[in-house]
Amino acid sequence: MSAAPQPSEPTPPAVNRGEAVLEVRGVTKSFGALQVLRGIDLTLRQGEVLGLVGDNGAGKSTFVKILSGFHPPDGGEILIGGARATFSSVESARTQGIETVYQDLALIPQLPVFQNLFLGHELTRLGPLRLLDKREMRKLARQYLDDINVNVPSVDAEAAQLSGGQRQAIAVARAVRSARKILLLDEPLSAMGARESRLIIDLVKDLSSSGRVSIIVIDHNYAHLFELCDRLNVINGGRITLDVQVHETSIEELTELMVSAYRRQLEEVQNAGA
Numbered sequence: 001m002s003a004a005p006q007p008s009e010p011t012p013p014a015v016n017r018g019e020a021v022l023e024v025r026g027v028t029k030s031f032g033a034l035q036v037l038r039g040i041d042l043t044l045r046q047g048e049v050l051g052l053v054g055d056n057g058a059g060k061s062t063f064v065k066i067l068s069g070f071h072p073p074d075g076g077e078i079l080i081g082g083a084r085a086t087f088s089s090v091e092s093a094r095t096q097g098i099e100t101v102y103q104d105l106a107l108i109p110q111l112p113v114f115q116n117l118f119l120g121h122e123l124t125r126l127g128p129l130r131l132l133d134k135r136e137m138r139k140l141a142r143q144y145l146d147d148i149n150v151n152v153p154s155v156d157a158e159a160a161q162l163s164g165g166q167r168q169a170i171a172v173a174r175a176v177r178s179a180r181k182i183l184l185l186d187e188p189l190s191a192m193g194a195r196e197s198r199l200i201i202d203l204v205k206d207l208s209s210s211g212r213v214s215i216i217v218i219d220h221n222y223a224h225l226f227e228l229c230d231r232l233n234v235i236n237g238g239r240i241t242l243d244v245q246v247h248e249t250s251i252e253e254l255t256e257l258m259v260s261a262y263r264r265q266l267e268e269v270q271n272a273g274a
C-alpha cells in the first residue's frame with residue numbers, strides 16, 4: 001500500500017531476519033551532574049519491532065537522540081551491521097540508515113505538508129539548477145497520504161495549521177516512507193486520537209511485516225506496545241533492566257516486573273542515603 005520509493009532514496013538491505021542490525025554496548029550520557037544513561041546494552045535484530053519502556057525521565061529520548069546523531073554519547077559503542085559507527089550529526093546517522101521521529105521535534109511549522117513529507121528527500125527537476133519539483137512532490141504527497149488514510153486539510157497547508165495528531169501522523173508517514181533500515185519512533189502516538197493511532201499502528205505493522213526495516217518504538221501505552229512489538233526492553237536507572245519477548249509475557253506480568261524493579265531501585269537509593 002505504500003508509494004513506490006523514489007530513485008534518490010536509499011534501497012533497504014536484503015532481508016535476513018534475526019541478525020543484529022544495531023548493537024549498543026555500554027553507552028553512557030550525562031548532562032552536567034545528572035547521569036542519565038549509565039551503560040545501555042541493547043540489540044536490535046533485523047525486521048523486529050523493539051519497544052523501549054521506562055518511566056518519565058528514564059532517558060529514553062536521550063538514548064534515541066544518541067542513536068539519531070543528535071547527542072554524542074559520553075562512552076560506549078554503537079555497531080551497525082557489526083561495524084562500529086559514529087554519528088557526527090543527524091544527517092550522518094541518516095546516511096548510515098537511521099531515521100527518527102522525535103518526541104519533541106516533528107515538522108517545520110512554516111513549510112507546507114507536502115514539503116515536510118519530502119524533507120531531506122526532496123525531488124528536483126532535471127537541469128543544471130536542480131530546482132525543487134514541487135508539482136511532483138505535491139502530487140505524490142497527496143497520493144501517499146490518501147493511500148495511508150491520513151487526513152489533512154490540504155498538502156499545501158502549513159504544518160503550523162495542523163493539529164498535534166495530524167503533525168505526528170505526517171512525521172511518522174515521512175519516516176516510514178524514507179525506507180531506511182532502522183526506524184526510531186519516540187512516542188509516535190502520544191498526541192493521537194483512536195483513529196490516527198490505529199492507522200499509524202497499521203502503518204508500522206505493515207512496514208515491519210516486510211522484514212526489511214527494524215524499529216525501536218517508545219510508548220507509555222502497554223496495549224499499543226503489546227500489539228506492535230516483538231520484544232520489550234525496560235530502561236531503569238540508566239540501564240536496560242529487562243529484555244523480554246512479548247509472546248513470553250503479559251501486560252500484568254510486565255507491570256509487576258516494572259513495579260518490583262522500581263521498588264529495588266528505591267531501596268538502593270534509601271540504603272545509599274542511610
Ligand SMILES: Nc1ncnc2c1ncn2[C@@H]1O[C@H](COP(=O)(O)OP(=O)(O)OP(=O)(O)O)[C@@H](O)[C@H]1O
Nearest residue numbers: 031034036054055056057058059060061062063103
Ligand atoms: N539537553 C538536556 N540537558 C539537560 N538535561 C536533559 C537534556 N535532555 C534531557 N535531560 C534530562 O535527562 C533526563 C532524561 O530525559 P529524557 O527526555 O531522555 O527522558 P524520557 O525517558 O524520554 O522521558 P519521557 O517518558 O517523559 O519522555 C531528564 O531528567 C531530563 O530532564
Ligand SMILES: [Mg+2]
Nearest residue numbers: 060061062103
Ligand atoms: Mg521522552
